[in-house]
Amino acid sequence: MADPQRTGASADLAALGEFGLIDAVSAFLTQGSDVLLGPGDDAALVRVGGGADGREVLVSTDAAVEGRHFRRDWSSAEDVGHRVAAANLSDLAAMGGTTTALVVAIAAPGDLPTQWALDLTRGMADEAATVGASIVGGDVVESDRLTLAVTALGACAGAVVTRGGARPGDVVALVGRLGWAEAGLSVLSRGFRSPRVVVEAHRRPEPPYAEGPAAAAAGATAMIDVSDGLLADLGHVAVASGVAIDVTRASFSVPEPLQAVGAALGVNPLNLILHGGEDHALVATFPEEAAVQAGWTVVGQVAEGEGVTVDGAPPEDDAAPRHYR
């Protein structure tokens, strides 16, 4: 059977990468009339219940694999629960939405301590409760590799904010921490446990959930949560919007804990800020600086063109290549 994807598709996932696979899949998936926004953004938007009186529902799913996304010796079960829930809650916030419910699929070895599974669930439930969401269901299956897949449902009060609405002349603004979780991960991976604040930031990110709907109400034209790293995620916005984005290095102050980690590990702390993911900061574009709310920092500008630059030049990318994570 001839397949339009066969020719030219990379032979395996490691070569193709997550985004390559999503692009390839999206190319042949057909979307029903109830799908208002399909794959490719932080969440999809679906009209559930059919017809014009159907309700618009946001949905997003994220998987986490032990040894790759979390380690039981680095994070408590409750920490892991907070973290995997945060990734989903933040995806919906980045659309300007709020999460109502989570479901979780757990693939776990038979010798997983029951207490670990209970604590994991409690962590997820506690994180969900910060936005008023509940864990409403799940599935538990046996696997030799502990794997969690969390799906969030929610809605927007107004129109969703996608990655694709940035326009030349918009300003780029940011709320939340950058580089802290990455600094924590770097510290842990070298066998240290301090600075405590960055280790904690890795274990339990504190995404600014409420700022997503607030930015939507304030007229944000595009938004994304920073999970792959600021420059990478702004790259998604640039592609989806068909624009160029320039980030201004001087707009970032480097917090003391990141300076300490940078000095200890011999890395430029600004690279932690520009490339570090998983703090789930929100970055959005606004038509004018006056629309940027208190608490946000303007960090760049949108222009005609393509790609992401830092102070007008291509970023020095010292981040390790990440096929999919």
Add this chain to the structure above:
Amino acid sequence: MADPQRTGASADLAALGEFGLIDAVSAFLTQGSDVLLGPGDDAALVRVGGGADGREVLVSTDAAVEGRHFRRDWSSAEDVGHRVAAANLSDLAAMGGTTTALVVAIAAPGDLPTQWALDLTRGMADEAATVGASIVGGDVVESDRLTLAVTALGACAGAVVTRGGARPGDVVALVGRLGWAEAGLSVLSRGFRSPRVVVEAHRRPEPPYAEGPAAAAAGATAMIDVSDGLLADLGHVAVASGVAIDVTRASFSVPEPLQAVGAALGVNPLNLILHGGEDHALVATFPEEAAVQAGWTVVGQVAEGEGVTVDGAPPEDDAAPRHYR
């Protein structure tokens, strides 16, 4: 920190089992006012968007692990896609609902052929299309163990049918195949590839999706899809409804392929029917036989009491114990 679950909880998941974990978790999860039906049924029912004008959305999630739920040498990627999608679509059908959208999280080794992932997705999309649903999003992460987690969103035209509404005097009726997928799995696991029809039934179940909403409209009082086996799943209904259920052995005819498999493997084909899961037949209770639609078969009765019996006696359970699957 004292934990109410710590005392008495089995030490690990293998001892506790899927249902034990779900019970333990459900005991401490709190559900927000937007949760109309929480964990413990085929799907949860959530009011998304807040307030009285929120829309009621059904959601269900299911995970499948390579080597445990599917094998790449036994099923094509498209087969696996059909099968994992069917499990979710069937869960919503068993509530009387119809699926609008699926999201899928894929944890896959880097050497997974791209074509396999594309074919998997195509299989899921084709199965979803049989009920008018679309795949609207997903996540791809790296793992040494290929794991799929599919979540379905949908809605009911009327009230949902739970597991908990069966009443003494109701009749139990069934639509769809039983034992075929189990027979196919038994054949494959012994190194055979025939009878072809049962192998195909394992690879691509054909759940009677439309019968779920039809049964709801006809007044079904309780419903479940048969994924763990008829007696096991009726056991869930009996517990949730606080009733006893008796199944009549003579109501089942044994199709020729199951007779052939039974003879070849030395098993009683009726046990395939009573214990075999994953054909995703629908079994429901109705207040009277007149409410049972064409195509359904009456297979038992609901009475006061508890537990599931076959012809009035405890079932001979020769099925292997299944902790979680």
